[in-house]
Amino acid sequence: MPKRLTWTELILNLKSPFTVSYGSSDTRTAYWIRLEEDSGWGEGTIPFYYGIDFKDMTDFWDRCALREDPFPETINAIHPWIGDDAPAPAIAALDIAFHDRIGKKTGKAIYELYDLPAPHPMTTSYTISIDTPENMAQMALEINRYPLIKIKLGSPGQEDLDEARIAAIRTVRPDAKLRLDANAGWKTDDAVKLVKRLEKYNIELIEQPTAKFDILGMGHVQTETPIPIVADESLQTINDIEKLHDVGVRGINIKLMKCGGIAPAVEMIRKARSYGMKIMLGCMVETSIGVGAMASLIGLADWIDLDTPLLISNDPFSGLTYTEDATLIPPAGPGLGLKLKNSER
Numbered sequence: 001m002p003k004r005l006t007w008t009e010l011i012l013n014l015k016s017p018f019t020v021s022y023g024s025s026d027t028r029t030a031y032w033i034r035l036e037e038d039s040g041w042g043e044g045t046i047p048f049y050y051g052i053d054f055k056d057m058t059d060f061w062d063r064c065a066l067r068e069d070p071f072p073e074t075i076n077a078i079h080p081w082i083g084d085d086a087p088a089p090a091i092a093a094l095d096i097a098f099h100d101r102i103g104k105k106t107g108k109a110i111y112e113l114y115d116l117p118a119p120h121p122m123t124t125s126y127t128i129s130i131d132t133p134e135n136m137a138q139m140a141l142e143i144n145r146y147p148l149i150k151i152k153l154g155s156p157g158q159e160d161l162d163e164a165r166i167a168a169i170r171t172v173r174p175d176a177k178l179r180l181d182a183n184a185g186w187k188t189d190d191a192v193k194l195v196k197r198l199e200k201y202n203i204e205l206i207e208q209p210t211a212k213f214d215i216l217g218m219g220h221v222q223t224e225t226p227i228p229i230v231a232d233e234s235l236q237t238i239n240d241i242e243k244l245h246d247v248g249v250r251g252i253n254i255k256l257m258k259c260g261g262i263a264p265a266v267e268m269i270r271k272a273r274s275y276g277m278k279i280m281l282g283c284m285v286e287t288s289i290g291v292g293a294m295a296s297l298i299g300l301a302d303w304i305d306l307d308t309p310l311l312i313s314n315d316p317f318s319g320l321t322y323t324e325d326a327t328l329i330p331p332a333g334p335g336l337g338l339k340l341k342n343s344e345r
Contacts, residue, residue, distance in 0.1 A: 003065045005097070007044075007058060008032045012285060012312045016139075019129040020152050020183045023049060028285040032316070033061065033093045035071065040101030041336060043289035044093030046257050057090035064094065072098050073105075075113050078263055088236075088260045089284075095261025096293045096336070103335030110296035110335065114266055117299030119330040124306045125150035125179050126326050133161070133168035140169045140176070146326045148204075149176045150305055154185020159194040170201045179303075181207040184233050188217030195225045205303070207253060207280075208232040215240075219247025230280055235259075238268050241275065251278035253305070256294055257286070269300050278302040288317040288331075292338050295320065295330040304328065316341055 010030040017026045025048070033042035044061075046052050064082075072081045078098045082091050099110050111119055125148040128139045140149060151169060153162040162182075169178065180203055186194065191209040198206075205228045210217040212233040222229040230251035231244050236258055244252065252272050254265050269279055280303040281294050291306050298304060306328055309315050319331040319338035331337030 004036045004067070004071075005061060005065045005094075006034050007061045007093075008034070010287065010316065012287065013314050014285070014311055015313050016311075017129065018127075018285065018311070019131065020049075020154070020181075024129075028312075029054065030285075030287055030290075031057065031061075031093060032287070032289065033097045035097050035101055039104065040097040040099075041289055041338065042093040042095070042097030042100065043287055043293075044089040044257070045284050045286045045290055046087070046089040047284055052087045052089065056087050057093075060086040060090045061093070071101065073102065075099065075102060075263060078102075078261075089257040092256045092259070092261040092290075095263055096256065096289065099262050099293070100335035107334050109333065109337065110262060110293065111299060116266070116297065119295055119298035121323075121327050121329045122298050122301065122304050123148055123325060123327045124304045124322075125177075126307045126310065127152065127181075127305070128169070130155065130165075133164045136165050137168035137172045140173045143326075144173070145324050147176055148179065148326065149173065150179045150181055150307075152181055152183065154182035156185055156187075159186065159190050162194065163197055166198055166201050166203075177204045178202070179204050179207070179305075181232070182209045184208050184211045186210060188214060188220055191217070191221050192224045195221060195227065199225060199227065203227050205230050205251065205280075208234065215243050215247055215249075218244075218249055222248045222250060228278060230278070232282065235268075238264065238271055241268060241271050241277070245272075245275040245277060249277070251280060251302070253280040253282040254294075254297075255282045255284065256290060257284050262293055262296070265294075265297060266300075269297065273300075280305060282306070283308050285311065287312070287315050288320045288338055289336065292317075292320050292331050292336050295328060296336075298328075298330060
């Protein structure tokens with residue numbers, strides 16, 4: 001008898017090594033979830049530096065494959081079926097797959113299941129990972145058609161080098177909007193000093209300047225600069241939003257693999273909006289499944305950072321489209337609206 005759900009490990013090959021403050025890699029591991037008869041697809045992907053054991057994820061899916069209770073038929077039934085006893089990306093994978101299944105069965109795109117604004121084409125930032133100032137400037141030149149650049153920074157104790165990186169990129173790309181991401185790599189006092197020095201480079205926003213648990217420090221950085229500070233690693237659950245708002249942080253970066261899927265992402269976005277906070281839609285190094293699921297929420301976003309299908313060379317799925325200036329055109333059709341490359345399925 002066929003299993004009700006199966007998972008497949010995918011090794012994603014990066015076009016260039018991806019280096020952040022936590023380390024560097026040229027591949028990432030993703031997991032493709034398939035419900036019976038390909039009625040729904042999901043993805044579970046998380047970087048090594050989150051410390052999640054992949055076996056905890058696959059064991060959870062194996063247990064779910066043995067269950068005999070019916071799959072959820074409405075979006076409100078998804079969370080009760082999945083529960084909370086698994087890592088967030090494992091939950092996200094099933095959440096996405098069930099949304100895809102329900103959308104296909106009802107003939108609705110995912111945003112329609114929530115009565116959200118329709119996603120529209122929107123330009124994503126394109127990520128340049130940490131390297132020498134000269135190499136990062138060269139990378140910025142090579143993507144001269146992309147108007148939004150996300151620059152990875154955060155080398156501990158190397159704030160002068162981080163400024164040199166920005167100066168080099170700004171010299172060769174005076175036209176670009178620059179978004180910075182320190183990946184929790186700066187100490188609070190150092191971050192305040194550096195951010196003040198970076199203001200002259202016309203920075204659009206700065207992600208996660210301080211350590212994951214240093215929410216007060218991040219709020220202090222925000223009080224010292226007009227540049228919007230956006231929380232990423234510090235935002236794990238809906239309960240973190242109030243803490244971030246209370247210290248003055250102006251934006252949050254929602255990622256499906258952190259929060260557990262589409263349903264909790266919608267809830268978190270709505271809560272952040274109630275506080276007047278801005279929304280970035282982000283991703284890990286994911287395939288078009290994870291990014292396509294997030295793209296269904298673009299109608300709620302101020303910024304998107306959904307470039308990883310551009311960063312990998314072997315995305316197995318089609319349906320997402322990027323124009324020559326990195327504008328993302330969301331998939332069309334019910335559910336995720338994606339297909340397997342070289343297949344009519």
